[in-house]
Amino acid sequence: MPPAKKEVRPSSRGGRARTPAFVKNLRGVKNWKEAREWLEWRGIEDIECITPDQAGVARGKMMPSKKFTSNTSLALPSAVFMMTISGGYPENGNGFAYPEDDGDLKLMPDLSTLSVVPWESDPTAQVICDLVHQDGRSVEFTPRNVLKxxxxxxxxxxxxxxxxxxxxxxxxxxxxxxxxxxxxxxxxxxxxxxxxxxxxxxxxxxxxxxxxxxxxxxxxxxxxxxxxxxxxxxxxxxxxxxxxxxxxxxxxxxxxxxxxxxxxxxxxxxxxxxxxxxxxxxxxxxxxxxxxxxxxxxxxxxxxxxxxxxxxxxxxxxxxxxxxxxxxxxxxxxxxxxxxxxxxxxxxxxxxxxxxxxxxxxxxxxxxxxxxxxxxxxxxxxxxxxxxxxxxxxxxxxxxxxxxxxxxxxxxxxxxxxxxxxxxxxxxxxxxxxxxxxxxxxGHSFAATYAAIKRAEFETFMEVISPWEREYLLLNV
CATH class of the missing domain: 3.30.590.10 (Glutamine synthetase/guanido kinase, catalytic domain)
Incomplete structure (x- = not known):
C-alpha cells in the first residue's frame, strides 16, 4: 500500500504548504490568528458567541465568521443576567438594584472553547464568552465568573x-x-x-x-x-x-x-x-x-x-x-x-x-x-x-x-x-x-441578584392554579 499523502493547503504565495496541526483541533485555539485559520479551514460561515445566564440558558449573538475575526466589539445588556426563567424581572430590594443605565457588558470570547455546532445545516461554530464591564473589570454576577x-x-x-x-x-x-x-x-x-x-x-x-x-x-x-x-x-x-x-x-x-x-x-x-x-x-x-x-x-x-x-x-x-x-x-x-x-x-x-x-x-x-x-x-x-x-x-x-x-x-x-x-x-x-x-x-453582587431572581420566580409560580387544587378544592371546600 502506498504511503498516505500529507495534507496540504494552498499557500498565499501560490505554492503548497502543510496544514497547521492546530486547525484540526476539535476544540479550542490559542489566539485570534489561529482562530481565523481554524474557521477558514472548516469553511465556517457563522459563529455563535454564547454565554450562560443565571439559569444556564445560552444567551449571545450570532454573526458571520469574518466579522467575528475583525476586532468586532460584542456586548449584551446587563439585564440579561437579571432575568427570571419565564422572562420577567425582579423588583429592587434586599441589596438588589438594576444599574441605572442598564449599560452593556462586553462579551469576551474564550478561544479555548471554540468548536463546531454539528447539528446546524450551514457550517457553524460556537465559542463561550465571559463578561466584563466597559472598563475591563470582571462582571461579578455572571455564572461563569462566579465559578472563576x-x-x-x-x-x-x-x-x-x-x-x-x-x-x-x-x-x-x-x-x-x-x-x-x-x-x-x-x-x-x-x-x-x-x-x-x-x-x-x-x-x-x-x-x-x-x-x-x-x-x-x-x-x-x-x-x-x-x-x-x-x-x-x-x-x-x-x-x-x-x-x-x-x-x-x-x-x-x-x-x-x-x-x-x-x-x-x-x-x-x-x-x-x-x-x-x-x-x-x-x-x-x-x-x-x-x-x-x-x-x-x-x-x-x-x-x-x-x-x-x-x-x-x-x-x-x-x-x-x-x-x-x-x-x-x-x-x-x-x-x-x-x-x-x-x-x-x-x-x-x-x-x-x-x-x-x-x-x-x-x-x-x-x-x-x-x-x-x-x-x-x-x-x-x-x-x-x-x-x-x-x-x-x-x-x-x-x-x-x-x-x-x-x-x-x-x-x-x-x-x-x-x-x-x-x-x-x-x-x-x-x-x-x-x-x-x-x-x-x-460575591455579594451575585448573591443579591440571584436571590432576587429566585423570589420573583416563586411569585410567578404562585400565580398558576395547579390540577391538584382543581381536583381537591373545586367542589370540596
Missing amino acids: RVVAAYDKRGLKPVVAPEIEFYLVRKNPDPDYPLVPPVGRSGRPIGGGAGYSIAGVNEFDELIDDIYHFSESQGLEIDTLIHEEGAGQLEINLRHGDPIELADQVFLFKRTIREAALKHETYATFMAKPIQGQPGSAMHIHQSIIDKKTGKNVFSDPDGGESEAFGHFIGGMQKHVPNALVMFAPYVNSYRRLTQAASAPVNTKWGYDNRTVAFRVPRSDPAGRRLENRIPSSDANPYLAVAASLACGLIGMSKQIAPDAAMLTTANEDEIDLPRSLLEAVDLFEADEDLKELL
Missing part, C-alpha cells in the same frame, strides 16, 4: 479543585401543550418505555440512533463522555464526564445540555433536565465528584502521605455539611426541584456523609488514596452547572479554611430520618441570604 472567582480562591491557597459531574435526564414524547403531563417516549420496540430499567443495556438500545447522534455531536465538539447508562426512571439516562478542571467541566455540561436537546429533537423527542418531570418516577440529579490537588506537589490533599484520610478531607466534609443547606438554592433552583427532594427516595434530603452509601448527601466512593474524592449527591440536573460547581466547591473551601469538623460517618440508611434541607424555594433563599461566608466567597 471560587477557583481563584483555591488558587490563592495553592490548591486546584478537580470535579467530575454526572448528569441525569429524561427523554419524553413531544409535549407542545404544557397542561398535559409528560409521558415516556416510544423506543425502537414500538412500545412506551417503562421504569425499572436501571443499568439495562436493552433500555439504552431502545434509543440507539438518538444515542449515536449524541456521541457523534459530542465527538465533533471535542466533548468526552466517560459512560452512558439507563437510569431507573422510564426513559431516564445518565451521562458521566471525565474528571478535570471545574470551569472546563462546567463548560462541557453547558454544551452537553444543548447537544442532548438537539439530538433528541432530531428524533422527534424532547430531552428534559427538569428535576422531577414525571409524577411517580425518580428525579434527575447532577452529582458532582470533587477532589483537591496541591499545586506544588500534584498530590491529592484529601490523602495523607501514608494513604489515610487527611484533616483537610474531614474539614471539606464539615464545610459541606454546614453550608450546603444554605447554598441549596443553587443546587435546587426551581419550585420543581423540591419535588425531587422527598423522604425515603433516591435523592438525599440529609446532610450526612458515609462510605459508598447512596442514601447520604455526601458519599465517599471506593478508591485508592490518589483518587479519594467526595460526591455531592444533592444537586438536581436543572441546576446551572457553573453555579452548582461553584457553590459545592465554596462550601468545601469554607470548611477547610475554618477547620469545620464533620459528624461521624453514617453507616446505615440515612434517607428515612428527618429532612435536614429547606423544603421550599423561599426557605432556601432565606438561608442563602443569611450565610455571610458564602456570599463573601461567591
